[in-house]
Structures are given as structure tokens and as C-alpha cells.
Amino acid sequence: MTSESAAHTPALADDFLPGPVLLLGAPGVGKGTQAQSLMADYRIPQISTGDILRDNIARGTELGKAAKGLMDQGQLVPDEIVNDMVGARLTQPDVEHGYILDGYPRTLGQAEWLDAHLSSTAVERPGGEVLPLVAINIRVDEQELLRRITGRRICPVCKHIYNIYSKPPKREGVCDFDGSQLQHRSDDTEAAFTERMKAYNSLTAPVIEHYCRQGRFRDVDGDQPVEQVTAAIESALKELRQAGA
Structure with a gap:
């Protein structure tokens, strides 16, 4: 086995079913990167409410039409x-063997609805036992998150991402690969980050409490190399499933 193929081999047993997984974490913790790793390791899809919404609107479903009408009026769905x-x-x-939820459930009401829905439709173990949703929170110090967000610079051509604090380009403001001028997104500011954190904390705290009460929650240290965060998430998943979650 090559080192490249080994990198994509599931860290857990081949018969391990991850089941439904909710990845939580503040802006900038690396949820997208970790979701991609779990998708590759366990061959399960990432389910994004944004993608679902766009798909329903594009296909003109009844739900999509209803959502588009509200959005066109500037209202929340x-x-x-x-x-x-x-x-x-x-x-x-x-979704037979599991999936990764992205951006949902975002509120306590959504979490409670999802629990009720999964009670009859969730992934099942070989013995028929329902696998409930488990939540993994990637935790990173807020000051480090601020550095990640405000220091982010993006190449508009090749989309390569830099950080002026931790991963700067060789020449200030210039992409190493194609020489393009790097861009600083308008929402990658301290003021925008502060507002996003307020919104995240107010919405997510009740969701975390909900899964904690039911023994279906784990914190993972996100302030370490990507591969170690992935290993910690997979270990937490195995621990939760072995504990009966």
C-alpha cells in the first residue's frame, strides 16, 4: 500500500458505521477540511443545507418554490x-452508512425535529438498532480563530489560501503559483468575526446542551495539525458509538 492510499484508509474498523454526524465549530475551525477527511475515510456524504436549498430551487420543487418566494422578499426560510x-x-x-451534517441543525428546534425524524429513519446497525445523531465540536481558542480569519488571503485565480500570520506567501500580497494579487475578503475583518461569533454562540449553545444532556456530544481540540484533529474526531466517534450512542 502506498503512503498516499494509506492516508485515505479509514482509521477505524472496516465494519464501523459512523452514522449521522454533526460537526460543530466556530467560523474558521476547519469544519470543511475535516468533513472532507471523513467523507474520504468512510465514503459518506456531506449534507449541507445550503446545497439542499439551492438544489430544490434549481429543480423547481414545491419546497424550492416556497423557499425562493420568501428569499425574494428578503425573508428567512x-x-x-x-x-x-x-x-x-x-x-x-x-446515507445508508452515515452522513455529515453541515449547517444543520442550527437551532434547538431543528435539533428536536431531527431527533424525532431519525427515530424512524436513521441509519441502523446490523442488529437493527437505530444510530442517533452524534455531535462533535471542534474547539479552537478564539484569539487563534481571529488570526485565522483576519489573516486569510485568497488568490482570485487558483483559489489558493494563505494566512499572513501562519502561512504567508513568499512575496507579500502575491500568489506563489500564478503571481496574482491576493484578495482579503470583506467579511474577514475583526468586526465581522465578532458578530459571527455572537450569532454562532447564541444559536449553538442550546444545540450543544441538547446533545450533552443525551450523552451524544464530544469536544475535540482543533488547535493541532489537521491529521491529528481528524484522528481525534474519529476516535470520539468510535467512543460515542461504543458507549451506545
Whole structure:
């Protein structure tokens, strides 16, 4: 086996079913990177509410039409529509062994709806026992998150991402690969980060408390190399499933 193929071999047993997984974490903790690793290791899909919403609108489904009408009026899409879209997505065959939820459940109401929905439709173990959703929170010090966000610079051509504090380009403000001028996104500011953190904490705290009460939650230290964070997440998943979650 080559070192490259070994990197994509599941860290856990071949018969391990990750089941439904919610990755939590503040802006900048690396949820997207970790989701990609779990998808590769366990061959399970990442389910994003943003992707589901765009797909329903593009296909002109009844839910998509309802959502688009509200969005065109500048209104938020209510939980009922989002819940129904997620429920429809979870009937597709690629979720048989598990999936990674991205951006959902975002509120306590959504979490409670999802629990009720999964009680009859969730992934099952070989013996038929339902696998409930488990939540893994990637935790990184807020000051480090601020450095990650405000220091981020992106090449508009090749999309390579730099950080002026931890991964700067060889020449200030210039992409190493194509010489393009790097861009600083307008929402990668301290003020924007502060507002995003306030919103995240107010919405996520009740969700975390919900899964903690049910023994279906673990914290993972995200302030370490990517591969070690992945290993910690997979270890936490195995621990939760072995404990009966």
C-alpha cells in the first residue's frame, strides 16, 4: 500500500458505521477540511443545507418554490421548509452508512425535529438498532480563530489560501503559483468575526446542551495539525458509538 492510499484508509474498523454526524465549530475551525477527511475515510456524504436549498430551487420543487418566494422578499426560510428539505434528502440511498451534517441543525428546534425524524429513519446497525445523531465540536481558542480569519488571503485565480500570520506567501500580497494579487475578503475583518461569533454562540449553545444532556456530544481540540484533529474526531466517534450512542 502506498503512503498516499494509506492516508485515505479509514482509521477505524472496516465494519464501523459512523452514522449521522454533526460537526460543530466556530467560523474558521476547519469544519470543511475535516468533513472532507471523513467523507474520504468512510465514503459518506456531506449534507449541507445550503446545497439542499439551492438544489430544490434549481429543480423547481414545491419546497424550492416556497423557499425562493420568501428569499425574494428578503425573508428567512422557516424551519418547517428547511426541515422538510433535510428529511427528503435523508431518504436518498447514499446515507445508508452515515452522513455529515453541515449547517444543520442550527437551532434547538431543528435539533428536536431531527431527533424525532431519525427515530424512524436513521441509519441502523446490523442488529437493527437505530444510530442517533452524534455531535462533535471542534474547539479552537478564539484569539487563534481571529488570526485565522483576519489573516486569510485568497488568490482570485487558483483559489489558493494563505494566512499572513501562519502561512504567508513568499512575496507579500502575491500568489506563489500564478503571481496574482491576493484578495482579503470583506467579511474577514475583526468586526465581522465578532458578530459571527455572537450569532454562532447564541444559536449553538442550546444545540450543544441538547446533545450533552443525551450523552451524544464530544469536544475535540482543533488547535493541532489537521491529521491529528481528524484522528481525534474519529476516535470520539468510535467512543460515542461504543458507549451506545
